[in-house]
Amino acid sequence: MLEAFIEFFRQLADDYPRWNFIFFHEPRQWARIVKGLQYTLVLSIACVIFSVIIGVVGAWLQSSPSKLVRHIVQGYIQFFRNTPPFVQLLFFYFALGQFTPSITGPDGWTEVPIISNVGWAIISLSFFAGAFNVEIFRSGIEAVPESTQEAAEALGFSRLQTYKEIVLPLAFRVSLPALNNNLVNLVKTTTQAIGIAVPELLYQSVSIWSDYPSAQYPTMLLLFISFIVIVGVLVLGMHRWEKAMHIPGYGA
Amino acid sequence: MPTDNWTDSQPIVSIKDVHKSFGDLEVLKGISFDVMKGEVVCIIGPSGSGKSTLIRCINALNDIQKGSIKVEGIEVHDKHLNKLELRKKVGMVFQQYNLFPHKTALENVMMAPIKVLKESPAEVEAKARDLIEKVRLQGKENSYPGELSGGQQQRVAIARSLAMNPDIMLFDEVTAALDPETVKEVLVTIKDLAEDGMTCMLVTHEMGFAKEIADHIYFTDRGVIVEHGPPATFFEQAKDERTKEFLSQIL
Numbered sequence: 001m002l003e004a005f006i007e008f009f010r011q012l013a014d015d016y017p018r019w020n021f022i023f024f025h026e027p028r029q030w031a032r033i034v035k036g037l038q039y040t041l042v043l044s045i046a047c048v049i050f051s052v053i054i055g056v057v058g059a060w061l062q063s064s065p066s067k068l069v070r071h072i073v074q075g076y077i078q079f080f081r082n083t084p085p086f087v088q089l090l091f092f093y094f095a096l097g098q099f100t101p102s103i104t105g106p107d108g109w110t111e112v113p114i115i116s117n118v119g120w121a122i123i124s125l126s127f128f129a130g131a132f133n134v135e136i137f138r139s140g141i142e143a144v145p146e147s148t149q150e151a152a153e154a155l156g157f158s159r160l161q162t163y164k165e166i167v168l169p170l171a172f173r174v175s176l177p178a179l180n181n182n183l184v185n186l187v188k189t190t191t192q193a194i195g196i197a198v199p200e201l202l203y204q205s206v207s208i209w210s211d212y213p214s215a216q217y218p219t220m221l222l223l224f225i226s227f228i229v230i231v232g233v234l235v236l237g238m239h240r241w242e243k244a245m246h247i248p249g250y251g252a
Numbered sequence: 253m254p255t256d257n258w259t260d261s262q263p264i265v266s267i268k269d270v271h272k273s274f275g276d277l278e279v280l281k282g283i284s285f286d287v288m289k290g291e292v293v294c295i296i297g298p299s300g301s302g303k304s305t306l307i308r309c310i311n312a313l314n315d316i317q318k319g320s321i322k323v324e325g326i327e328v329h330d331k332h333l334n335k336l337e338l339r340k341k342v343g344m345v346f347q348q349y350n351l352f353p354h355k356t357a358l359e360n361v362m363m364a365p366i367k368v369l370k371e372s373p374a375e376v377e378a379k380a381r382d383l384i385e386k387v388r389l390q391g392k393e394n395s396y397p398g399e400l401s402g403g404q405q406q407r408v409a410i411a412r413s414l415a416m417n418p419d420i421m422l423f424d425e426v427t428a429a430l431d432p433e434t435v436k437e438v439l440v441t442i443k444d445l446a447e448d449g450m451t452c453m454l455v456t457h458e459m460g461f462a463k464e465i466a467d468h469i470y471f472t473d474r475g476v477i478v479e480h481g482p483p484a485t486f487f488e489q490a491k492d493e494r495t496k497e498f499l500s501q502i503l
Contacts, residue, residue, distance in 0.1 A: 249398020
């Protein structure tokens with residue numbers, strides 16, 4: 001079965017040289033794609049989680065009584081929302097990366113920075129998407145009536161308890177559609193990690209078609225289909241979540 | 253908190269010369285009165301007279317600029333006020349019910365004792381089911397607020413407040429947003445409470461109800477108490493022109 005599959009693509013590449021699906025009939029190229037997919041998934045999942053955490057914490061700090069804290073959050077949002085994510089990525093890796101300490105690698109003589117390029121990609125992209133998430137959650141929080149929070153306050157809830165038990169669960173529901181969009185964008189933006197040589201799917205694809213120009217169209221096709229599937233799974237999951245969180249008799 | 257020197261024989265709520273402003277607008281201009289334990293007090297008056305503001309100051313939802321409010325000896329007008337201690341003693345019900353829409357009726361009632369008082373969920377649940385029964389909502393435990401009528405939501409809100417075992421209940425125009433046919437079910441619930449000896453302070457436009465339930469009625473207008481007295485004398489023998497005018501419009 002597998003043999004026939006491999007044979008089919010080998011034959012296809014012979015008959016139509018522009019359609020060389022090299023990763024389907026050469027194990028070494030297949031391994032590159034698998035590795036690329038792994039990195040893309042790791043980047044996507046890590047950035048989604050961290051950016052949501054940044055969004056939740058940032059939105060909470062934005063309602064802080066301290067003016068300084070609110071200004072810091074506002075400054076963070078302005079910086080990360082108004083500059084290109086690709087430039088941020090380069091800045092984090094090449095500028096900030098110089099100042100982070102390094103440790104001696106396992107071979108005993110190379111210096112390995114404590115934050116790798118993958119680490120910087122996760123940090124930079126999480127902060128980028130996190131800035132949007134703060135704004136998304138803030139608009140969700142603003143949709144929670146003041147009077148509902150007041151009722152919690154009158155029952156003795158602290159500010160943090162009110163946020164955690166009342167405001168956030170309600171704000172989350174309101175924010176989900178906008179959050180959905182931002183996370184879809186985030187997953188697609190992970191391809192920019194190619195700029196600091198993170199071996200994710202785009203990096204591997206470019207490597208493949210540089211080595212084998214005949215594989216260019218098939219590899220591009222694979223890139224598109226991979227992202228359609230990854231983003232599709234994300235969107236499906238978000239929709240399921242939205243449905244599960246629906247409150248009978250509340251909102252639309 | 254200097255509560256140890258407070259006894260039942262002293263006023264449970266003592267309000268002295270309270271002044272409250274929103275910006276330049278002074279809404280309370282020196283209000284003073286006492287409420288004894290077990291008393292039911294109704295505050296009436298035209299819109300914008302400061303009734304709701306006054307009642308909100310009692311559990312520190314609004315701060316005051318001058319004067320003193322003591323609840324069981326706790327000074328509310330104090331920067332170092334322990335709000336949690338105050339709110340354990342004072343329950344509040346709002347005009348718009350303000351239930352937590354993502355929690356069922358039962359969960360609404362259970363939430364504060366579990367999260368704030370850290371009581372065990374099993375005990376809280378038993379107590380919450382009793383309270384739901386007390387406000388006559390058996391069978392609605394698992395309904396969400398959006399599935400309940402206004403009157404039912406308001407009764408859940410009362411049960412939610414009672415779950416914290418308050419000594420005083422504040423009611424801020426709790427029937428003002430209700431359909432006429434559901435007003436009665438809420439008033440009956442409040443009456444039950446008053447008959448059980450709960451200290452109640454109500455801001456209300458339901459004059460018939462105030463007459464029936466109140467031990468004492470305060471009429472406020474433009475930030476001051478114009479006239480007060482037990483319902484019998486208050487409604488029959490109002491002396492002040494403003495009171496007479498208000499009563500003639502509303503009765």
